[in-house]
Amino acid sequence: MVCIPCIVIPVLLWIFKKFLEPYIYPLISPLVDRIWTRKPIQESNNTNKSKVDCKGADTNGLPRKGPTEISDKKKD
Template identity: 55%
Template sequence: MVCIPCIVIPVLLWVYKKFLEPYIYPVIAPFIKRVWPKKAVEETTAAKRVQFESNGIANGVGAKKSTEISDKKAD
């Protein structure tokens, strides 16, 4: 048996996204832009990109790998 919130919450989210958001979002968008500026998001992604390019290592794995293709069958 599925609990009531597991059914009601997705339905309410769908109703909001489909019918209410087109009318509500233009009203609240200016307030959201003041609270959460886009520059902050762009600066963090740019900083991560520069750090990756400078040291050449991603997640502890070397960026340069061998490009040789080995033949499994040697007749």
Template identity: 50%
Template sequence: MVCIPCIVIPVLLWVYKRFLEPIIYPFISPIINTFWTKKAVQESGSSDQKVNEKSNGTHQPGSNGVATANGSTIAEDKKTD
């Protein structure tokens, strides 16, 4: 048996997104825009760029080497099978 919140919460969210948000959003959008003034960061280049992993676990798209602690880049050894 599914718990009550697992049914009620998605239904309430669907009702809000489908019916209430189109009515409420024009009134609350100026308030939201005062808090959320930053524009989204847009990535330039193609979406199929190679993504490498830095030593700290973050991804650096489009890099052809491994980043070191001082920010320089070292070329990777390529596997040959």
């Protein structure tokens, strides 16, 4: 059995999105634009930040536990 909110909430959201939002959004959008200002993202010219040393990391980029060098010698 499916609970009532699992049926009612998606239906109400669909009704809002389909029928009410086209009328409400033009009224609210000027207010939201004044309150929520968008600041431009400044790009830096420093390319050194993107270079990462991956010698001590595994394939996922996470640091490995244990020695980073693999030895071919057998230990007695």
